[in-house]
Amino acid sequence: MTDNPTQTISGRVGMVGAGQLARMTQQAAVALGVELTVLAESAEDPAVLAGARFRQGSPANIEDLRQLASLVDVVTFDHEQVDPELLKELEAEGVKLAPGAAAKLHAQDKLHARRALASHGFPIPGFAEASTIGEFDQFAAEQGWPVVAKAPRGGYDGRGVWMLEDRGQAEELLDSASGPFLLEAMLDIEMEIAVMVARSAVGELAVYPVVETVQREAMCREVKAPAAIDKGLAEEAAGIATEIAGRIGLVGVMAVELFITPGGLLVNELALRPHNSGHYSIEGCVTSQFEQHLRAVLDLPLGETSLTAPSVVTVNVVGGDSEDGPESRLADALAVPGAHVHLYAKQTRPGRKLGHVTVCGQDADATAKAARSAASALEGGFS
């Protein structure tokens, strides 16, 4: 026996934010013996309820971020909503961030990401930066109306995106919000796809299967793995994701969202964290995106990413009009054969992601049907 008990922790990871991504990271951390500490606003946040160590604080307060960093080996993120300037400051102070501040900026600032991707020659939608009506006019003169305007920072699930039918709506937007805006033409999108890629600090790379993401009301509702696209296109998408990971110096996992258009693939957005489009990997891949993220940020070997079944479908559970949360309808969902239910312990609210269901199967249609049936039961609809 010794006076210094043997270490029973294989690593200490700090996560800024404590939502469902941190919650599912906590589940993965338990298996690896990793201690996860989250910087959270409330002890009722999903990851804290799941048992992550809890440090109360705000991602906007550098002192809170410093406190988190002092407790852990590496700091990573549940979301994009941290001021990039604070991250640069922390890094200058010697805090190990994964991904680093410069890489993370590609997920925090859409204009920065577009410019960086363009400079490296990746295929992206035509875009412009606009702060004045003159700049809107110039873009519309080239691309025509309608024009899509996006806030470069802070948007998610359709927030911070405006569909402008004409010049009048552009003026209204400029009156109500301050620019600059990222402008895009309306695209002819055949399919939205996403690729999850992981990269560790030593440069090891692992890329996941290409998935189809189905959006409704600007929110991801379904993820189908693998995407029903031809092999060459899937390889091209995986190649783009892998190359971006290297170019920006990713550490951790990243979701690369792409559009399939008549002219080919276009990179839409990057998310440098576990992502909704990768939830299917918990049951559907050999290594889940959450475990992979922990492996990557801790410089551990990356895991296999292959599918565990021919078809894997994830359907989100989104809050509706019902005052009761999905917890009250769990039995109905579990009655669906093969349904893997994940609840996030969040208060229900219309349009809020409250959980998801994944089904692994042989046939894409049957798998999707089962996942929808269980998700619908949780939402209080008819299955």
Place this chain on the structure above:
Amino acid sequence: MTDNPTQTISGRVGMVGAGQLARMTQQAAVALGVELTVLAESAEDPAVLAGARFRQGSPANIEDLRQLASLVDVVTFDHEQVDPELLKELEAEGVKLAPGAAAKLHAQDKLHARRALASHGFPIPGFAEASTIGEFDQFAAEQGWPVVAKAPRGGYDGRGVWMLEDRGQAEELLDSASGPFLLEAMLDIEMEIAVMVARSAVGELAVYPVVETVQREAMCREVKAPAAIDKGLAEEAAGIATEIAGRIGLVGVMAVELFITPGGLLVNELALRPHNSGHYSIEGCVTSQFEQHLRAVLDLPLGETSLTAPSVVTVNVVGGDSEDGPESRLADALAVPGAHVHLYAKQTRPGRKLGHVTVCGQDADATAKAARSAASALEGGFS
């Protein structure tokens, strides 16, 4: 908005004990939105470190058990070490136990289990109860030496089992420990197998694939799913497990351990809780034993039990001479393709189960080799 926030918990389960079984149950509880509270001796116990709610106390103290029960909808177990009389008392007071006290006794008292199984006509090894040297003599006269003596209560992983070569050793045992003992003849065992079965209070049943369990030094070291036995024998074993579950009024999951002998199947022991022989189900079955246990004790529909791959092998990680725990060697294990590592955050000690590794694959030999390689790396051996 309402003053009474919507419930975000789908059930409250109390577990007596906070070891690795409770730890892995906690991971499953998070997904289902179930709140797990463990009665634990220490805040450093594996399930508490994983984030289960913590009630400090002893399973031997009825007041502590009552306190746990007052916080939850149903009380279940991480181990067998609770005085059956206390469980009867709690049940009489209206506490909902799953499994109930009468069912649980079949896992707590080997003599009770053998008598009950014999009375229902299940195939079991020949046995006798003995408290005196005369009773040992009588059994040896019928079966010959050596004789195996077992403590009816409290044994696990080979503790409480004595191999008696002759009358002299029987006398030594009687001098050193008090009976009664369960006596068995040495059996000609061709293979040890186990079947996990789940039963909910409403009587729904789900049986898992039959697995081979490989013991070394009286401790389970490897679990191979499915067991390489013929279909008829597997069906017989599954049928026995299912019938026992109904006969004893199981609620929750139960491991039924059986011997394959030249004369056929013999039921060895019952464990009315998640069990080492079912760890493979986390990645290897559609529904893990831990989620299944929660479903069963909360009267939720049971989940599918089929294998997710043709071959699934789990190898335990057992403490050896190294002073460093397996946490220090995690990278070596994760470098093995397909290795699913589960660490229990326990202090290392020779012979102590510190974790396990599961690999799912196409081929039984390759799968076993990979799992052994990762487990060996964690133990500090050569892979």
